[in-house]
Amino acid sequence: MNKEMTTNKPESLDFDLFLELFEATPDLAPKHETKNHIKKKLMQRVSHSRNAQFFVFSEQGQWKSIKHGIQIKVLKSDDEAKSFLLKLEQNTSIPYHDHQKNEETFVIDGEVWLDGIHCKNGDYHFAGAGTYHKEIRTENGCTLLIKTY
Template sequence: MADHRKPGDGEPLDEDILVALLSAQKPVPPDRETRDRIWARLRQLRVSGAGHVTRKSTEGMWFDLRPGIRVKPLHADRRAGYRSFLMQLEPGARYPSHSHDQDEECVVLKGTLRIGNLEVHEGDYHLAQCGSEHGELHSDEGALIFLRTGYAETAPGFWQRMEILGRTLRARLRG
């Protein structure tokens, strides 16, 4: 597998170590200007209409999931038990085969993605049903996909880190 790190990136941290470091971090309140900008952006989300949330392509944060793969959380609903996010795979990136505890829906927005022996293209839809397994995800040319999956699925340690970051951000905003 190709190494997708850039010069100066260093070795990736073990997931358990990263979670421990993030958990131990004490919140530092942002300065007033930064806090005001964040609250203004949050108010814009509410202004887009009751019951509607719009996330522009230039908004939100991308997080590295593994070398050559990053994700951008879009929405999570614990009560309904799902989350949706974008996943971007750089050319040559791979995600290991895995099983599904809940349904996972995938739409290819850009590029081509191999799911085991299956090849899906821009505009194609794929459903991995609860209890199913599929082969390694791989993209020779790179791909951007939309995923909607069960809340507990998709790299639980990764989502644990995102929740810790979210709590830290909320604590800083209150400061």
Template sequence: MTTQPNIPESTDDDLSPLLSEPFARAWAAPAPGLPGRMGERLGERLERSLKAEQGMVTVRRRKAQAEPMAEGVQQRWLYRAPTGRAPRPGEPRAASVIELEAGGRLALPPGGPREFLVLRGSVEVDAERLSLRDFLLLPAGSTPLVASRDGAHVFVREAEGEGDVERTLVRDQEAGWPEFAPGIRRRVLWAGGGQAALLYRADPGASVPNHSHGHDEECLMVQGELFLDDVLLQTGDYQLAPAGTGHRITETDTGVVLYAHGDLDLQFC
């Protein structure tokens, strides 16, 4: 991969227009019954939020560009690492969603270790039939054929380098959901070198305390909605938080199933 897609390199600043007119002038007026200026307090909150999100990549599914790859196959890019610098700890080489219509087929070129997670339908990857939420990890150098008889969406993550990983298959119907924290269950799909590929299932109202990232942390929303600080992620949305950043707020009102790739052991602050 040599080029960066036309996606934002920082968060989708949904709140940034609120810092401009006409809102800024309206908020500058005193708020009856409240000390100080509401505009100043809200502006400070927004500035803190935007500063915390600097360097993060947030991609909305509805905005991700679809690139035709073959007849009946398109690929929505979520992330492609820029060239010319050393990768961060845990940074992916690329992440995307491959969307196949019924009968669609795509041969992938050789690359680094690749993870596949089925988001919709069923698919064959390297002659392995995968259903909803099944996970497959292939070693570096593989040239898998991705095909679907009835149509499917599959998340694909390619790691940097020639990491020494073994072929790993985790079937959703067989894996279970071990308890991780109150209201949260976690499935370890793969782990090595302090990082891991994970599936989380959280109940409505569940939250994770303030934590930092020793590796790049990727979150892909499989189902439901999740607040990462002041950013609301919905089904199909993706966020990459670089190593060295953190999240003050991680909580869901709806309940959620999400894929994450990052620290095996969360670094709570």
């Protein structure tokens, strides 16, 4: 068997051929009833998806102190997921803890040691449900964006 026959990868369409086919395809407007039905279904999906889109601007929300040197600002929270900012002042640490849910951490500002790994602006860390963090600490302070799900 040759290599092409053993893979399940679909053959790609040449881009020039794609353009020719696209340009040769006539525009067809759906019937008025069909168009209204599609719009109605789409709007139902949007209205049923809780908080489908919203913004939290930097001046909105409240920073709350959860421990000396640690502040939290919740951006979004529901039964399934939580997104929040965590601000750690200089020489602050968070003790060992486990994760009931998946957790993603993005360093927005400063530097932090996560499980013995030095992370700084723009670095990302993923911790799966059932894992744990050793001490999290910062010498110079940091702001983290954290999402759990």
